Amino acid sequence: MITVRGLARRFTLRGRSVDAVKGIDFDVADGELVGFLGPNGAGKTTTLRMLTTLLRPTGGSGTVAGCDLLTDPQGVRRRIGFVAQGGSSWPESKVAEEIELQARLYGLSRTEARRRGAALAERLDLAGLDQRPAKTLSGGQRRRLDIALGLVHDPALVFLDEPTTGLDPQSRANLWDHVRRMRAEQGTTVFLTTHYLDEADALCDRILVTDHGTIVAEGTPDELKARVAGDAITVEVAADRSAEAAELAGRLPGAHEVTVVAETVRFRVPRGDAALPDLLRTLDGRGITMASVKVSRPTLDDVFLGLTGRSLRDTEPAPEAMEAAGAA
Ligand SMILES: Nc1ncnc2c1ncn2[C@@H]1O[C@H](COP(=O)(O)OP(=O)(O)OP(=O)(O)O)[C@@H](O)[C@H]1O
Numbered sequence: 001m002i003t004v005r006g007l008a009r010r011f012t013l014r015g016r017s018v019d020a021v022k023g024i025d026f027d028v029a030d031g032e033l034v035g036f037l038g039p040n041g042a043g044k045t046t047t048l049r050m051l052t053t054l055l056r057p058t059g060g061s062g063t064v065a066g067c068d069l070l071t072d073p074q075g076v077r078r079r080i081g082f083v084a085q086g087g088s089s090w091p092e093s094k095v096a097e098e099i100e101l102q103a104r105l106y107g108l109s110r111t112e113a114r115r116r117g118a119a120l121a122e123r124l125d126l127a128g129l130d131q132r133p134a135k136t137l138s139g140g141q142r143r144r145l146d147i148a149l150g151l152v153h154d155p156a157l158v159f160l161d162e163p164t165t166g167l168d169p170q171s172r173a174n175l176w177d178h179v180r181r182m183r184a185e186q187g188t189t190v191f192l193t194t195h196y197l198d199e200a201d202a203l204c205d206r207i208l209v210t211d212h213g214t215i216v217a218e219g220t221p222d223e224l225k226a227r228v229a230g231d232a233i234t235v236e237v238a239a240d241r242s243a244e245a246a247e248l249a250g251r252l253p254g255a256h257e258v259t260v261v262a263e264t265v266r267f268r269v270p271r272g273d274a275a276l277p278d279l280l281r282t283l284d285g286r287g288i289t290m291a292s293v294k295v296s297r298p299t300l301d302d303v304f305l306g307l308t309g310r311s312l313r314d315t316e317p318a319p320e321a322m323e324a325a326g327a328a
Contacts, residue, residue, distance in 0.1 A: 001065060001157050001189040002028035002051065008059030009046050020046040022213040023060060028191055030156075033183055035204035036193045037300070039310065043213040044193040045085065048161050051191070052082045065157045078106075081155035083146050085162050095121070095137070096130035099148050106153035113152075120148040124178055140171030147178065158182070160192040164199060172196075176203050197300040207300070211308045221300060228298035228306060230254070231272030233279065236291040239263040248282050263291070272296075 009021045021043045028034050038044050049055035051064055053073035061068075067075030090098060096117055103113035121127050124144040129137065134145060143163065150158060160179070164172040180203070182188045194200055200207050201221045209217040209224070217224060237245045239262050246260040249267050252275050258267040269275040272295035283290060304310070 001030050001032070002026070002062070002191065004051070004060060004062035004069075006060035007047070007050060007057055007062055009043075009050060009055060010058045019213055021050070021057075024210075024213075024215050026208055026215060026218065028189060031183065031187045031189055033179070033190045033203060033205045034192070035200040035207045036191065036210060037195065037197070037200045037207050037304075038193075038210035039195060042210045044210060045161060047210070048082075048159055048191075048193055052080060052159055053077055054082075065155075079155060079157065081150035081153065081158040083150035083158070083160045083163060085165070091135035092133055094131050094133055095126060095145055098134060098145065099152055102149045103152040108153065116152055116154070117148075120151060123181070124148050125174060140167050140174075143167055143171070143175070144178075147175070151182070154186070155188070157189045157191070160190065162193055162195070164194070164196065172199070179203060197304075201300055209304060209307060211310075216307045217303065224300060224303045225298045228268075228302045230256075230268040230270045231275075231298070232266060232268055232296045232302070233272055233275065234292075234294045234296070235265045235279070235283075236263050236293075237265065237283070237288050238291075241288045244286065245283060245288050248286065248288075249279060252278055252282070 005025050006023045007021060007025075008019070008023045011018045011020055024047065036044050036047065046055065050057045050069070051062070053069065053076050057069065061070060063069065064076045065079035067073075067079065069076060093101070099117035099120060100110070100113045103116055104110065108116065121130060124147060126141065126144055126148060129141060134142060137145060143166070147160070147163065150160070163179070164175050167175065176199070179190055179192075183190055192203075204221065206220055207218065207224060208215050217227075233249070235245060235249070242260050242263050242265055246258050246265045246267070249255055249265055250258045252269060254270040255267050255275070258265070276293070276295060279293075280290075
């Protein structure tokens with residue numbers, strides 16, 4: 001459904017160049033749900049804008065939904081749906097009018113546009129809001145309207161740019177359900193950008209991790225997590241005993257990546273459950289009391305940290321804060 005080779009985009013502004021996307025290669029199969037994951041400024045939106053023909057690549061080539069990106073951008077546009085970050089609804093328009101207008105722009109008859117509009121409103125929990133101007137909708141409702149506008153012509157391939165940024169946790173979970181159902185019921189191929197790790201983990205068949213305009217890793221969420229060597233154990237002890245606790249932890253079989261910050265000792269072992277009794281015995285034997293201990297399975301954030309030296313969590317906005325801002 002998508003094939004790109006050497007796709008690149010350079011921006012030149014007042015004599016200075018930025019290589020936002022540096023010659024990336026990837027493929028997306030029919031019916032796949034692929035996440036494009038990366039921190040702010042990684043090049044996600046620029047890539048999406050090239051794939052949706054809103055921005056001309058400065059290098060490389062690609063086909064999207066069977067059409068050549070460079071020689072048949074009209075063909076690409078006819079076959080895809082795109083839900084942009086900022087949304088595309090007109091604030092004064094009523095929900096039903098907006099969906100119908102969008103459907104008509106794609107050449108659907110008035111009757112068909114109404115039928116599809118009503119079905120989408122039902123599916124995206126917008127039923128009952130059809131006479132409400134878009135500007136009066138909550139952040140979550142507006143986002144679902146944006147999605148309805150991107151899907152109204154039943155595209156085989158949908159691009160979603162950070163679809164749940166700004167939504168509260170419940171609206172995010174609802175949206176995930178809608179995306180899953182769309183794929184299950186219609187076999188829609190979905191390519192979405194996100195900087196929420198849990199979203200990529202819960203939703204995507206496959207993840208492309210991007211940073212600084214290149215793809216630094218790809219695989220299923222489980223494949224990516226399997227790259228991280230083992231479980232993390234975090235122990236809190238009295239600050240004046242933490243160095244000693246770290247030294248003891250470092251002697252456990254297979255222990256590595258031992259770090260100490262104030263009273264917190266963190267390290268990795270191949271199997272957290274197997275190492276824990278040993279750790280407890282050893283610390284107890286030295287009279288070191290633990291205030292807490294936590295074993296965590298590898299997460300996508302660990303993968304990202306390992307690949308780039310940066311935590312994606314540092315770049316995530318808090319959903320609640322964004323929702324409040326979006327609803328204001
Ligand atoms: N029109 C432009 N002119 C100059 N530089 C740009 C332009 N658009 C994007 N960039 C630069 O290209 C890089 C990639 O930006 P892009 O918006 O694609 O990142 P992103 O991964 O989508 O980030 P975010 O998560 O914040 O949306 C950034 O350094 C950005 O400043």
